[in-house]
Amino acid sequence: LAKTTQPISMDSYEGQEVNITCSHNNIATNDYITWYQQFPSQGPRFIIQGYKTKVTNEVASLFIPADRKSSTLSLPRVSLSDTAVYYCLVGDNNAGNMLTFGGGTRLMVKP
């Protein structure tokens, strides 16, 4: 399973765009990249998933360079309610492998 490395914490202010980068140097050919958000005492919530290039949904964008050794989660115009821990996970979803959690990034959004 590919190991991921993320910044331990980040600070931002309301209304700003936040970019969280995750390194996964040994990502395998069949691995997908998935990001989750977790609030205290809640289960992780799926944000976005991608394989290559750019994926966008109603809450975030995911940028994946051609070598796929890293990925960047972009949260546009964050609010106080986006304060949470964000996890980047890499795994072969089609093979049915479970996802292994790294340490995550604790995002603090300030007013």
Next chain:
Amino acid sequence: GAVVSQHPSWVICKSGTSVKIECRSLDFQATTMFWYRQFPKQSLMLMATSNEGSKATYEQGVEKDKFLINHASLTLSTLTVTSAHPEDSSFYICSARVRTSGSQTQYFGPGTRLLVL
């Protein structure tokens, strides 16, 4: 996205008793579910993989006789913490996989807070 529920959301029990936690996929069938444990300010740790109709697969260091997993149907997996002790107090989270276009996505339940006195 797909919805996964857990019951109960929290439980307090005396040391030595057993506690059962249910994990349900509400709008889809899940042949495979996962059980995680999370201690305060730590990441999620995978405990076991629950397979419908077969035995669960446990991660190294997780006692299968203490954490009994049953996946009797395509929408229900249960985790029973047997003879619970204070060190078993934790946040237990289950997840299930859903096949989406081209891949599979893992969705998580809301978690169950267990406090053993």
